[in-house]
Amino acid sequence: MELLLQQILAGLATGTIYACIALAIVMTYQAIGHLNFAQGEMAMFSTFIAWQLTQWGAPYWVAFFVTVAVSFAGGVLIELIVLRPIQHAPVLSHVAVFIGLLAILNSLAGFLWDFNVKPFPTPFGTAPLFANGFIDAHQAGMIAVTLFLLAFLYVFFRFTRVGLAMRAAAHDPVSARLVGIRVGWMTALGWGMAAAIGAIAGMMIAPVVFLEPNMMLGVLLYGFAGAVLGGLTSPAGAVIGGLIVGVIENLAGTFIPVIGGELKLTIALAIIVVVLVMKPQGLLGRPVLHRV
Amino acid sequence: MTALLDVYGLHASYGPTRVLHGLSFSVSDRGVTTLLGGNGAGKTTTLRAICGMVARTGEITFAGQTITRSSTEHIARLGVAHVPDGRGTFTRLTVEENLELGAITRRDRNDVVDDLERVFGYFPVLQKRRGQQAGTLSGGEQQMLAIGRALMLRPRLMLLDEPSFGLAPRLVHELFDILTTLNKREGVSLLLVEQNAALALELADHAYLLETGRIVFSGAAREIREDEKIRRSYLGY
Numbered sequence: 001m002e003l004l005l006q007q008i009l010a011g012l013a014t015g016t017i018y019a020c021i022a023l024a025i026v027m028t029y030q031a032i033g034h035l036n037f038a039q040g041e042m043a044m045f046s047t048f049i050a051w052q053l054t055q056w057g058a059p060y061w062v063a064f065f066v067t068v069a070v071s072f073a074g075g076v077l078i079e080l081i082v083l084r085p086i087q088h089a090p091v092l093s094h095v096a097v098f099i100g101l102l103a104i105l106n107s108l109a110g111f112l113w114d115f116n117v118k119p120f121p122t123p124f125g126t127a128p129l130f131a132n133g134f135i136d137a138h139q140a141g142m143i144a145v146t147l148f149l150l151a152f153l154y155v156f157f158r159f160t161r162v163g164l165a166m167r168a169a170a171h172d173p174v175s176a177r178l179v180g181i182r183v184g185w186m187t188a189l190g191w192g193m194a195a196a197i198g199a200i201a202g203m204m205i206a207p208v209v210f211l212e213p214n215m216m217l218g219v220l221l222y223g224f225a226g227a228v229l230g231g232l233t234s235p236a237g238a239v240i241g242g243l244i245v246g247v248i249e250n251l252a253g254t255f256i257p258v259i260g261g262e263l264k265l266t267i268a269l270a271i272i273v274v275v276l277v278m279k280p281q282g283l284l285g286r287p288v289l290h291r292v
Numbered sequence: 293m294t295a296l297l298d299v300y301g302l303h304a305s306y307g308p309t310r311v312l313h314g315l316s317f318s319v320s321d322r323g324v325t326t327l328l329g330g331n332g333a334g335k336t337t338t339l340r341a342i343c344g345m346v347a348r349t350g351e352i353t354f355a356g357q358t359i360t361r362s363s364t365e366h367i368a369r370l371g372v373a374h375v376p377d378g379r380g381t382f383t384r385l386t387v388e389e390n391l392e393l394g395a396i397t398r399r400d401r402n403d404v405v406d407d408l409e410r411v412f413g414y415f416p417v418l419q420k421r422r423g424q425q426a427g428t429l430s431g432g433e434q435q436m437l438a439i440g441r442a443l444m445l446r447p448r449l450m451l452l453d454e455p456s457f458g459l460a461p462r463l464v465h466e467l468f469d470i471l472t473t474l475n476k477r478e479g480v481s482l483l484l485v486e487q488n489a490a491l492a493l494e495l496a497d498h499a500y501l502l503e504t505g506r507i508v509f510s511g512a513a514r515e516i517r518e519d520e521k522i523r524r525s526y527l528g529y
Binding site: 178182 | 364383385397
């Protein structure tokens with residue numbers, strides 16, 4: 001029983017990271033209608049920036065917030081420079097561009113910081129949070145940071161004018177233009193925010209998976225699984241989906257001996273396939289209707 | 293009267309298909325102009341061309357400013373509120389959010405609160421439904437919401453695309469009473485596209501008759517109302 005609880009909590013902790021990546025994917029998907037395969041590599045690159053800043057002697061939280069700001073700007077720039085020119089291009093062009101971005105960011109990180117695994121600092125420490133060792137301080141910190149981020153995003157989208165304009169632009173770009181919303185800027189802003197969310201997720205997971213250019217591959221896959229499970233059209237669904245995937249991953253790894261550590265990644269793919277077959281719109285998503 | 297909106301030699305096309313072939317017309321300041329004509333005459337396209345929603349050439353001037361090359365969002369910010377056919381409400385957002393979006397570009401936030409009350413005054417049903425998703429409203433209520441949202445911009449010019457479409461006759465008259473009030477009391481100029489020609493000609497001071505992307509007749513609304521030949525051959529009443 002104790003092991004079960006412990007594994008659920010640990011699963012929730014990593015699940016928060018999947019939730020962040022899933023949320024970033026859904027935000028981009030809502031804004032431009034395409035899945036950003038490079039979301040994970042963008043987060044990885046951001047995490048390297050944070051690492052570099054700490055190497056130069058910056059205190060953790062200074063590095064954290066500078067990285068968030070730089071990532072936001074980077075996301076906006078990627079949208080303006082790479083995505084804006086192809087916004088009316090077919091799906092395949094987008095897929096090609098995202099895979100290109102993924103490869104470029106991956107090898108650029110390898111070139112700048114090499115492929116050796118590096119430890120990444122945690123501001124919370126790794127001591128057990130309680131005497132019984134249920135959950136350690138970093139896991140608790142991950143959960144706290146994510147909850148804070150989600151609360152911030154909820155308030156932003158629900159109660160601010162820019163948030164409302166962003167929702168309107170994603171929902172119905174034509175009508176949004178008619179009320180005077182600069183839809184292009186809203187898309188760029190969405191990219192910036194997605195990049196910033198990814199950066200936070202990267203910095204939170206890096207102490208667990210260690211820092212190296214390929215560190216986000218698994219996380220991105222789980223994030224996708226979470227987004228698909230929750231529904232690509234629902235930010236709340238993405239968060240819930242990410243958490244569920246985190247818990248499933250951990251429980252399956254612990255309690256199904258065959259899976260162990262080796263086959264864990266397969267679970268993400270299995271979830272994606274099962275959801276797409278059984279309930280393509282996900283748990284909270286809207287079914288896609290086409291007028292015939 | 294000076295023209296608020298002046299359109300000269302307007303051409304528009306969807307891809308390679310040309311839809312408008314050199315339209316020229318105007319809407320006077322505080323005036324009401326109506327575009328009449330059958331299906332496919334190019335009425336909706338004309339409104340869309342003014343707002344920069346389709347590729348267009350020619351010369352469009354609004355309040356002395358050339359807007360032929362302006363973006364849709366820029367034109368909205370100048371005070372042109374377009375109520376499109378199909379209404380274009382944000383169906384997944386609430387009624388109140390839809391109305392707020394109408395005023396999203398305005399900086400006078402205190403007046404916006406007053407304007408919200410004003411819109412609720414015109415359309416009390418929207419106040420009752422303010423927290424409801426716009427997609428759950430009836431067709432008539434959505435039309436009111438679309439017009440209410442346009443009003444939140446404090447527009448100088450409203451472009452209305454078939455506002456009576458799909459409404460019960462009683463609602464149509466209510467709606468046109470409100471449009472009359474908006475024009476007479478608040479001085480909002482209107483460019484009205486309507487299938488219901490009789491109704492449109494009552495409200496309008498000027499009318500243009502479109503046929504396959506060309507203006508075939510124009511004049512004072514009163515003249516057209518009284519010209520039996522035109523009424524019979526073009527307007528069918």
